[in-house]
Amino acid sequence: MSAASLIAVPWKTRRRRRIIWISSAFVLVALAMAGLSLGDAAIPIPEVFAALFGKGDSGTRLIVVGWRLPRVVLGAAIGAMLALSGALFQVITRNPLGSPDILGFSAGAYTGALLVIVGGSVSTAALTMGAVGGGIASAALVFALVAWRGAGGTRLIIVGIALTAMLGAVNTMIELAADDVVAHTAAIWGAGSLNGIDGRWIPVILVTLLSGGLVIAALAPGLTLYELGEDRAMSLGVRPVRLRISAMLIGVVLLAVTIAAAGPIAFVALAAPQIARRVWRSGPMPFAASAMTGALLLMFSDLLAARLFAPTMLPTGLVTIAIGGLYLAWMLSGANRRRR
């Protein structure tokens, strides 16, 4: 707990954070309720509760518990995982833009998963292995090219953009070369979507989120010191190379599992940690708050994607790109103004 003692948090900030935690929990519940209740067949909240507790008629129970609950739970968990992954990479690259989707790891994980699909397998385990393998390979490439020494700045980001573009082209070629049915499945999933995600992913996602969260909790003090500067961290007993490798691996696994389940969902990993940092007014990277923000962001985007042009359901990834891209542009314009 050396990190906590390094950065003393005044009482007022602590109270403010407690209020934010409580209100965000309320928002989380409200979004979950909206997700369970809204849809082509809108179900009133009392009936949603009845269905959740195993009462009410069987049709309603099937819709609420069988169809909508997995989507809500997976949406929240995937949002949290994306945010945690982004938070890890932003710490180890020391760059607010160092998120896995900008650095090209999302595209790489997607390439891995696509190859598995084209190879003829859609089992949960195979998809997950493919995505994790692809994610680690692309991360290793970027780290070998630029990021090894925690290199921040433009180079890292633009190498990531280039890698994303190239892997995106590779992915399109794989989709086009595959036969039509496979290509269609891949194309829908490729936009990043919670539409049609099924309950078989719940155990995989929850286990990954919980174990990832535990490892991050263990790494967090070291990461906080690392953020303050590599030399200072080393003098306090942190081993930067080992820290970078373990954080990178956890980050890639968290991200890759979400991609195996829902396809690449852009910008949540980028935006959630920075939003959490501003809202919670946190100096060091707030991992728990990032996870909460990510969950809220994805649940909100998913609701928007499903209901905005109902009955047409947009892929969730399109909504997060729009929200995240606007956020990024806003962030850049803010940096612009400060500089002048």
Next chain:
Amino acid sequence: MTTLATGGRWKLRRPPDAVVLPIVVLLLLTAVAASIAVGSRALTFDELFAALTAPTGTETDLIVRDVRLPRTFIGIAAGSALAVAGVIMQTLTRNPLAEPGLLGVNAGASFAVAIAIVVLRVGDFGATMWFAFLGAALASALVAVIGGVGRGASIGRLTLTGVAIGAVLSAATAALSLIDPHAYQSLRLWGAGALGGRSFDAAVLTLLVVAVGLVLVVLIAPGLGLLALGEDTARALGGQVGAARLGGFLAIVVLCGAATAAAGPIAFVGLLVPHALRAVFGPDTRRLLIYSALAGPILLLGADVLCGVLIAPRSIPVGVMTAFLGAPVLVALVLSRRVQAEGAPS
């Protein structure tokens, strides 16, 4: 400081135009010939020749005149337009990574075209081109304002702003195509950047508009050449900095708008071609403009032929191929010392 100089290590003497120009023109003619000759159906030379010189309405004549010629024309127009726009953007922003695809200009044009097709139900190609111009203009203005063009702007921030705005606009375009099943099919192929699928008239119109844009570029070339030396130097030498900027902006809008309306958003041509040429010729802006106009079509038509044969009988959209070829160049550029020296963390 100058981002566009080749650096001090370049020692080889640059080849004279008398040698290079014929080679480039020859390559261009080869690319044009390959583009017309290669396709999903093999045609004999006689059939091709007959279709080009004395069409009688046979099936092969139709294939050549309605499918392959428009395709080739659009490849020539879009290749020239994007490569030249790349040179202008790199000169105006003093950012070696500036490029119509990366800076979101193509995405802006696509979004406007998608709005025209899906929301306003505009079917006519000539009308969609106006929307493409509008979209290109708005997107470049937006990226310029947010990314901070001009002195003190970091390469990274401008590029990132372009990528961010581009991502938002592409997502919006994709959303539009998804909510309208009717527009989905036409927007899907075009959205990946493809040369085919336009009529002969549309192709000729595109060529004409790009030609107008290139004439504009010829008019402002001296000013651009001075701007490449730096704004202060340009002013000191009596250059009309404001006029060159405005002219450059207009040229970018016309060129990118026409290219995108005809072929969809194609990235990296504006990056690949100028940088490849710069390696041969050095930083002379006027030469870069001329050779880009010739070499852009070589790249685009060559990539398109490659797309046709790679997974035949299917075809890869050419925009996918240019991204595949262009991304390594971007990596090489960023890892080179030139860009790093200027690319302060944004």
